[in-house]
Amino acid sequence: MAEKCFPTLQELRGFGIDGDIWRKFINGEIGEVNLNRKGIDVETLLTWKEQVMEIARQAANMQTYLTKAEMEAAGPQPKGTVAQVTNDPDPANNGYWVSDGSQWIWSGLQPVNKEYFDSQIEIANEQSAAALDLASAPASLDGEFYQDDSEGDVATGITDEVGNLLLAVDAEGYAVSQTRGEFYGNDDQSAAYATVDEVGNQLLAVDGDGQIIPSWLYEFFTGDNQPDYCYVDETGVVYLGWMTSGEFVIGGGQGSVDWGAMPAASQHVPANQPWVSNRSVTVQRDYGLLYTDAISTMFPNYAAVYAYLDALMAERSDYISKTQLGTDEWGNPINQYTMSTAPLMRDGWTSAEIAPPKIVILGGVHGDEREAVLTNMILLREICDMWREDEILAALRWQCDLVLVPVLNPSGYNSNTRTNGNGVDLNRDANSATPQDETVVGISLPALHPTATAFVDHHNAYSFEQAGRIYWLGTKRSETLGVCLEVCRRMGQYGRQEFDFWPQDNRQLTRITKNTTNTFGQRWQDVDGVDGYLCETPRASAFSRLDMRRFNVFGLKQLLYSILQRELHRRAVSMVN
Incomplete structure (x- = not known):
């Protein structure tokens, strides 16, 4: 003692x-x-x-x-x-x-x-x-x-x-x-x-x-x-x-x-170090391997993608569920993951009348556009794990349902090619008289989700450093053009604020187009009459994989949030009228 x-x-x-x-x-x-x-x-x-x-x-x-x-x-x-x-x-x-x-x-x-x-x-x-x-x-x-x-x-x-x-x-x-x-x-x-x-x-x-x-x-x-x-x-x-x-x-x-001596953007700031914007100090987060490692190392085939999402589903079994929508010609499964927000208690209203907005995201149409597949996965992980730290993530977690088809083209993903195993570009096959098995799944999404607010087809386009094409949205409907304008201008602003290799003058960094014929986006809008968006984010970077993935995740997050806000506003107006 x-x-x-x-x-x-x-x-x-x-x-x-x-x-x-x-x-x-x-x-x-x-x-x-x-x-x-x-x-x-x-x-x-x-x-x-x-x-x-x-x-x-x-x-x-x-x-x-x-x-x-x-x-x-x-x-x-x-x-x-x-x-x-x-x-x-x-x-x-x-x-x-x-x-x-x-x-x-x-x-x-x-x-x-x-x-x-x-x-x-x-x-x-x-x-x-x-x-x-x-x-x-x-x-x-x-x-x-x-x-x-x-x-x-x-x-x-x-x-x-x-x-x-x-x-x-x-x-x-x-x-x-x-x-x-x-x-x-x-x-x-x-x-x-x-x-x-x-x-x-x-x-x-x-x-x-x-x-x-x-x-x-x-x-x-x-x-x-x-x-x-x-x-x-x-x-x-x-x-x-x-x-x-x-x-x-x-x-x-x-x-x-000396505010002028501090970093005014987060691009070159190491993890856990401060940077300042408008005299507001932020400590840089540690982004981890999903933002920095090679996709070929982390997810060399579609099975690795599914394994990661299955593990996330096991962690969040009350939020994420999985459905197999079909297979391709070689028997590779095409899976769908549904993120269902907490239901509301109701009295007198039907479940359909108070159902949350639903947004469907299609990925992996082109097998060599793996960055888009990874961006979808990162955003889903952050919605699950980081919604307390970000108001947009919180809104996507608790104010809507999300549906993700991560890899529509399993054979193309495995071979890292744009086309599938038959050499067919699925995003030019949407109106074909004899569509590929994968295409049938893609064009059936509006029928599978008749109450969905919007459908987003996520692709990769040019390099991260190519001014004028760093972010690209496509739509055919005047009703959805406003969302594209808002998000594209926001992404041009974000690019200038965060990344010093982009022009700081008055030229535009982003792009808006109408959907090309025979694409999923065009068919969803013209044939099914639903809101459809093409989203193109960078596929490669000569400078920083981390910066590119930060930009891609931010861009997809902004698009989904803008779609959600538009739908919530539409519902509020329709209730008043």
């Missing part, structure tokens, strides 16, 4: 304590002397806070080296430069160093860890014990020491004037470090130790292994929702935040922010 470091509750009740020392500790200013009865300066909470913040300020401009030898080999650095050694064979060399202009000197401020906090608890224990030894009479301190069953293992605690718990002991007199307040634990945040300011705001936290906990909002901050510091990494380096003086801190720098 650990050695006792606090007297029992009964012993505490029999002693007095110098309450002025504790009150000055809580309310004192930075640098204010606070002597206990033995003449020891126990300082103030604000002084402790300033010391923690000084560590963060030093970390903000820090250079990092694996070994001391590597640091010294880097040569003389300007006076005041801060560096950190992380993995030197001699553990005594790991920590913060400061350059005096000619050599590196061990810094008096070192990274905070569990051992540091434990040492502070031990010092507090010793000082409290010394104060108790000096006390000569019992004293009532208006709740300075208290017992509260709601505190669990805490039997006695020291609080400030508003009841914030600063230090606590259990019923046997042992220090309790994992309690709310100065030292606390929280299952949601995984903190074992934390430092707070005089009103309970968190200054710094470490986990049970002594590691600083990264990426907490308001990692360092004061009252009135104005943080001193905000996001930090595991070494304590500040990503983004405010100083109490009003100065802005971004990416480890300090001072008035």
Whole structure:
């Protein structure tokens, strides 16, 4: 059993304590002397806070080296430069160093860890014990020491004037470090130790292994929702935040922010780094392999596409279902995946009268247009997983049903050819007297979904960098032209904002056409009388696969959302009339 470091509750009740020392500790200013009865300066909470913040300020401009030898080999650095050694064979060399202009000197401020906090608890224990030894009479301190069953293992605690718990002991007199307040634990945040300011705001936290906990909002901050510091990494380096003086801190720098020096678009920003648009700061997401890996590696054949969607369906079995619509001449299945949003409770209305809008998406008509197939899959994954982060994804998840035929041309997909196994272009076969088996499935979609709002045939066209054709929509009906105009102009705007290799002058980057004869889009509109759209997104990029896929997903998302909004508006108007 650990050695006792606090007297029992009964012993505490029999002693007095110098309450002025504790009150000055809580309310004192930075640098204010606070002597206990033995003449020891126990300082103030604000002084402790300033010391923690000084560590963060030093970390903000820090250079990092694996070994001391590597640091010294880097040569003389300007006076005041801060560096950190992380993995030197001699553990005594790991920590913060400061350059005096000619050599590196061990810094008096070192990274905070569990051992540091434990040492502070031990010092507090010793000082409290010394104060108790000096006390000569019992004293009532208006709740300075208290017992509260709601505190669990805490039997006695020291609080400030508003009841914030600063230090606590259990019923046997042992220090309790994992309690709310100065030292606390929280299952949601995984903190074992934390430092707070005089009103309970968190200054710094470490986990049970002594590691600083990264990426907490308001990692360092004061009252009135104005943080001193905000996001930090595991070494304590500040990503983004405010100083109490009003100065802005971004990416480890300090001072008035130079907005012109920050990235104004996300194109070249690494994952988890900030960029700014209209003085609104965003941290770049980590897009993952779906955005960066080669399709031939991830989905070399249609079976891999189906396997991915089947796995997603297993994760979201209450939302996604699958139907086999048919097979091609070689027995390859042509599957359909239906995403059905949550039904509404109804009383008096029929299910048909309150059914959500439905949008049908056809993909993989041309086997060599695999980027379109992948775009459809990525968007479906993000609708499932990221709708809380994006209003458009949320609308597509909860305000409509979606139907996806991911690969109409399985044989062409497997051979990476535009045509099917018979050499037939399916998108010129829609009005044929003897259509291919795959074509029959494509032209039957309006009959299979008679209440659908619209049908989208998604293809790939030119390269990502070919101005004037970066995004292409086709339709034949004046009723649907408005959607195409809105989305094409939006995509031209988005391209200029996000990607610096496109022209920034007044030329148009996108294209609108009427559907070609014998295509699915033309037949859906002319024969079936439904709203049909051709959507063409880039198929390749000379610069960045990630940027192209971001653009493609954004473009498909915008088209589906615009179709949905048009239908919701149409329904609202028809109900009024």
